[in-house]
Amino acid sequence: MVRRLSESTVSSLTSHWVKRIAGSTKPAYLLIPDLIEEALSDGQLRARDRLPPLRDLADALRLNYTTVARGYSEARKRGLIETRAGSGTYVRGRAPAMPLRAGTGAEMTMNMPPEPPAMAARLRESMAALLGAADPYKLLRYQDFGGTPADRSVATRWLRRCVPACAPETVLIAPGIHSVLVALLSQLSRPGQTICVDALAYPGIKAIAAQFNVQLQALPGDEDGPFAHAFEAMCKAQKPAALYCNPTIQNPSTRTMPQVRREQLADVALRYSVPIIEDDAYGMLPLRAPDAFATLAPELTYYVTGMSKCLGAGLRIAFLHAPTARQAQRLAGTLRATTVMASPVNTLLATAWIQDGTADDLLRAIRAESAARQQIARAVLDGLAYEADAEGFHLWLPLPAGCEWSPSELALHLRSQGIAAVSAAAFSTDGNPPDAIRVCLGGPGDREETEDSLRIVHETLDNPHHLHSAML
Structure with missing residues (x-):
């Protein structure tokens, strides 16, 4: 079914695109396909959406007709859109979605942990025992928002591995990290305000910021992360609403921010009283990691981690540690309004598995499986310069010098071959994505695949x- 975009959606998209085009050195006709693909990744565009006519889009983007026509032509070459005579231009989206497991496709877009075969029987038995012993009606009822005191106590034990000073009264249990980020942005920022981010960031934060009309300001940096002096300059020029960071096994770059850079950024945040949103989705994977921002700047940092990126994508349970009990209570109200509560079944599993050691054993098995897959990557990709963390399950692959592929074209072609990967455009926050793709090693079903x-x-x-x- 064709969906005609509303005027508000078109206005939101084009106003964002105008800023991206103005701030980019890339020719506008080449940037337009990147923006369409990015909007697909963010969920702002969907397959079968009808795009604005050429002249309307040219007027909205303040470009000439020929430039926009060339942009649509490039988007057609990538298989992103199609034009029907007398009807208009429509989003094709990506190639048909591939199964997340099994089937013929290797799903390498969604960043999910590998599934160690040796744990399957234990998880099956544990789930059956837990559900068999539970009161089914209790699991079907509304629950205490943020988790029961017993659940929060267990969650606190888990969090203290990374944030030793956290306490049950500052901890909330929520249905996934993404929902926590929605609540945090809605509470910490207002439309038109700025949140500082890395030049490459989790696509979800981009989508949430766009929904709230919050501006993301990419900070220049190096392999260690954003520069502290750039963050301070932003704080002086216009106090940002927050600093968002994903400091451990960052998505997509795989880099872990070193201790010194964390201390420098925390010092700036403390001097200018800027809240920090620490998205530590992969924080439980490394055996050792630098101090969390929640330890370096405890009075300002909202620390978020969860089970989906460390244990299993379907275990949608997140743990939030707020700076104070009062701030945790305020966030509880916001989260209740947007999510009602975490799944009682998921909470039951997460709590029980932390208590009986299943979570630790599964985490160890995932580390071992990730290490084995990283070893395969080193052998197969020999000669290619890529970035990876030995304990992580994704890699960041810059395209070789002189490569004739663009990242978007490469990602689209790989999908036609049954391999799903993500181009850098989905992660870029500064309008100048590098020529690279992210590949998840956890998606394929086994090491052979x-x-x-x-x-x-x-x-x-x-x-x-x-x-x-030809791309089918």
Whole structure:
């Protein structure tokens, strides 16, 4: 079914695109396909959406007709849109969605942990025992928001690995990290305000910021993360609503911010009283990591972690540690309004698995499986410069110098081959995405499929003549 975009949606998209085009050195006709793909990743555009006519879009973007026509032409080449004579231009989206597990496709877009085969029987038995012993009607009732005192006490034990000083009264249990980020942005910022971020960031924070009309300001940085002096300059020029960071095994770069850079950024935040949103989705994966921002700037930091990125994507349970009990209570009200409560079944599993050691054993098994897949990547991608963390399950692959693929074209072509990856445009917050793709090693069902999928990636980069082949 065709969906005609509302005037407000078109206005929101085009106003954002005008800023991106004005702030980019990339030719506008080449940037337009990137923006369409980004809007698809953010959920602002969907397959079968009808795009504005060329002249209307040219007027809205303050570009000439020819430039926008070339932009649509480039988007058609990438398979993002199609034009029907006498009807208009429609979003095709990406190639048909592939199964997240099994089937013929290797899902490498969603960043999910691998599933160690040795744990399957134990998890099955544990789930059956827990559900068998539970009162089914209790699981079907409304629950205490933020978790019962017993649940929060167990969650606090888990969090103290990374935030030793947290206490049950500052901890909330929520249905996933994304829902916590929605609550935090709605509470800490107002429309038109700025949140400081890295030049590459979790696409979800981009989508949430766009929904709230909050501006994301990319801070210049290096391999250690954003520069503290750039953050301070922003604080002096216009006090930002918050600093958002994903400091451990960052998505997508895989880098972990070192202790010194964390201390420098925390010092700036403390001097200018700028809240910190610490998205530590991968924080439980490393055996050792630098101090959390919640330890370096406890009075300002909202620390968020969860189970979905460390144990399993379907275990939608997040733990939030707020600076004070009062701030936790305020956030509880916001979260209640947007999510009602966390799933009682997921909360039951998470609490029981932390208590009986299943969570620790699964985490160890995932680390071992990730290490094995990273070893496969080193062998298969030999000769390619890429970034990865030995305890993580994704990698960041810059395209080789002189490569004839663009990241978006490469991602689209790989999808036509049954391999799903994500181009850098989905993560870019400064309008100048690097020529790179992110590949998740946890998506393929087993190590053999991981190896086969990575070989296809390598061979595709070695054979640019595929660039103009038909994409189904």
